[in-house]
Amino acid sequence: MKQLLFPNNTQFWYETLRSMSHIAYGGADFGEVVSTSERIVEGDYDSWHKEWLATADRVSAEAQKALDAGHTVSARDGFLRASNYYRSAEFFLHGHPCDPRHDHAYDRSVACFRSAAALFTPVIEPVSIPYEDTTLPGYLYRADDSGTPRPTLIMHNGFDGTAEEMHFFGALAGVERGYTVLVFDGPGQPGPRHHQDLVFRPDWENVITPVIDFAETLPEVDNSRIALLGTSMGGVLAPRAAAFEHRLAALMAVDGVYDLGQISVRNIPGDREAAERLLRADSAPELDAAMERIMATDATARWAINHGMYVMGVDTPRAFNASYLDYTLADGIAEKIQCPTLVCDAAEDEFFKGQPEQLYDHLTCPKTLMVFTAEEGAGAHCHPGAMRLSLARIYDWLDDTLAGTSA
Incomplete structure (x- = not known):
């Protein structure tokens, strides 16, 4: 898709398109996104934070005013948009160490989402999922208040997205189709990383298993029809979990990822084995210097590496x-x-091109490869700007897949 804003900065455009995509399920308004973007200095992280924060503050204040006056629908809609705008405001602040402004914007994003969640019918219920010696934050979506067991979708985000954002990435779409939906943040994802210092772990089955355990205690969950969806980096985390957790009735990788290590080694000379040894070595000054040069010239790499150090809990780009x-x-x-x-x-995936096909080729289970194109407006990573189209196809696949399982 042509860059309509920030023509010289692919990353700023992608994140703007990401917010635009949430219009489909109430997370943004076109004019608010465009007017905010027009105030931002291209490539300037401070400007990005300042302008998105200003928009979020204005929209949340108007939502609170509507709530105080008893206009609950207007308040709900405003809080949803403000939550997304606060999420966007803190997006580029995760340097190493983190910018102290990020906690404020993140906490405001969560607070606004929870204010909106309380105004839905049925309410979207914040939940705490037991996990090791702590809990994971999440939300339970019910199709109605009957307590009837329903096919259930567990959903989580990826490298940089929040549980709250999953409202726009498929949770509400599931409720519209009669599903119970359980959304959560795992280790390394925003809630546990901000407030519990939990970093990512590769053995994601040890995250999903307690989430399924929790889901199976809920009356609204049909234990024989629990599916799992992972978005972005979740496209490798969710399949990893499904490889070892066999209570799942279906799995969706949006989009599929086979091996993140391919990203790490692609610019290192030599074969994969030699590159891995160099990355894991006690000392590799030439490689360290090369990574610093990449970060100095490539804004996307600089953000990804800085954010990556934060969510992985490590101190160096290598x-x-x-x-x-x-x-x-x-x-x-x-x-x-x-x-x-x-x-x-x-x-046109700019992050993991070719990896969905690799994952598909290695699967031995019943499998489907679903390709989204630029002509459909859905060709970018995770299909921002085409939420209604992409989620319709994904849920239609899930409907058909679960139709053959017992209720």
Whole structure:
């Protein structure tokens, strides 16, 4: 898709398109996104934060005024948009160490979302999911208040998205179709990273298993029809979990990722084995210097590495790249997945191009590859700008897949 804003900065445009995509489920208004973008200095992280924060503050204040006056629908809609705008405001602040402004914007995003959640019918219920010696934050969406067991979708985001954002990335779409939906943030994702210092872990089955345990205690969940969807980096995390957690009735990787290590080694000379040794070495000054040069000239790489150090809990760019080596479905892991699996692919994916096909080729379970194109307005990573189209196809696949399972 042509860059309509920020013509010289692909990353700023993608994140703007991401907010625009949430218009489909109430997370933005076109004019608010455009007017905010027009005030931002291209490539300037401080300007990005300042202008999105200003818009979020204005919209949340108007939502609160509507709530105080008893206009609950207007308040709900405003809080939803403000939540997304606060999320966008803190997006580029995760340097190493983190900018202290990020906690304020993140906490405001969560607070606004929870204010909106309380105004839905049925209410969207914040939940705390037992996990090791703590809990994971999440939300339970019910199709109605009957307590009837329903097919259930567990959803989580990826490298940089929030549980709250999943409202626009498929949770509300599931409720519209009669599903119970359980959304959560796992280790390394915003809630646990901001407030519990939990960083990502590659053995995601040890995250999903307690989430399924929790789901199975809920009366609204049909335990025989629990599906899992992972978005973006979730496209490798969710399949990894499904390889070892066999209670799942279906799996969706949006979009599919086979091996994050391919990202780490692609600019290192030599074969994969030599590159891995260099990344994991006690000392590699030439490689360290090369990474610093890349960060100095490539804004997207600079953000990804800085954010990556934050969410992986490591101190250097090389340590971040080394951590990616552990996030893989190679060595027979993909082949362990048993449930029917949907692998989504974006024809113009700028982050993981080619990896959905690799995952699909390694699957031995019932499988479907679903490709979204630029002509459909859906060709970018995770299909921002085409939420109604992409979620319709994904849920239609899930409807058909679960139709053959017992109720």
